[in-house]
Amino acid sequence: NAGVTQTPKFQVLKTGQSMTLQCAQDMNHEYMSWYRQDPGMGLRLIHYSVGAGITDQGEVPNGYNVSRSTTEDFPLRLLSAAPSQTSVYFCASSRMTGGLGDYGYTFGSGTRLTVV
């Protein structure tokens, strides 16, 4: 099924551990992004990519790394997990705008991460 696939769905980490959240899309979308969702704060952009080999920081990038070696995959790495990174993480993809038009974002089902 076409869409955005995120794994794992749930994860518990100890402070200081590292891990990678996986995101893959099969729609040949150029643009991919990671958001974190926290109560009362909506969704905040962590990192985004406009194509393979190109990434940039969003609103809250500290403590996270990304890479984009292929169009399909956009993993998010937590280098040394902290309790403040407890959140729900969403990956999203879309065609590049280039100018505004009728298109939309596709969201993954999310990863619920708890850091203890």
Added chain:
Amino acid sequence: AQSVSQHNHHVILSEAASLELGCNYSYGGTVNLFWYVQYPGQHLQLLLKYFSGDPLVKGIKGFEAEFIKSKFSFNLRKPSVQWSDTAEYFCAVLTGTASKLTFGTGTRLQVTL
């Protein structure tokens, strides 16, 4: 940079009541506007979107929104809510300068029987 404000953080309505959720954005150029819904334990789903043309946009499940450019607003409405509309609603804006989608902080809607 663009920003989105949702002034209602938590709204409680009885079933059959009318709904209006406020959304204001700050950006002086052309925008695309979205409303997303997130049901408990689920991911975001698109309710409706505005790109151009008729400023009154109709979405799924009886929702609609009106884009008022002079007020930088994109309020969500529904004439008669149902218990199943209990969810969190997010307004979002996309500008032509990048593909980044900026979200508001969300409004939690609780519909009571």
